[in-house]
Amino acid sequence: MVGRYGVDELTRFILLLDCLLMVFSLLLRNSVMNFICIFLILLCYLRMFSKNYSQRFKENQMYLKYYDRFANKYASVKYAIQQHGIYHIYKCPSCKQKIRIPKGKGKISITCPKCNKQFIKHS
Structure with a gap:
């Protein structure tokens, strides 16, 4: 070889x-x-x-x-x-950044780390 x-x-x-x-x-x-x-x-x-x-x-x-x-x-x-199975994945409504939120926390306010916009979701 x-x-x-x-x-x-x-x-x-x-x-x-x-x-x-x-x-x-x-x-x-x-x-x-x-x-x-x-x-x-x-x-x-x-x-x-x-x-x-x-x-x-x-x-x-x-x-x-x-x-x-x-x-x-x-x-x-x-x-x-x-x-x-552990997290919900949400997208920010303004910048579409994916945000990982733990499941089972109820209704929470989420702040986007990229654009700092706040929105409310169920976890």
């Missing part, structure tokens, strides 16, 4: 996707999926044995950019779901 690119995150993702497609291919007995699986395996080998470091690095960086965007969106949704 001296002088070759090797395995990176994109190659690992393609191999994982290929394994999942192989399982579905075995269950569905679809020849088109078999060809897709073979193509993905060949793509992984071509990436691993490539000597074009700069192009493989650019491809991996693009994959990581999209992966991070997806992971951040997933983490924010997961965090919002966890907070939903």
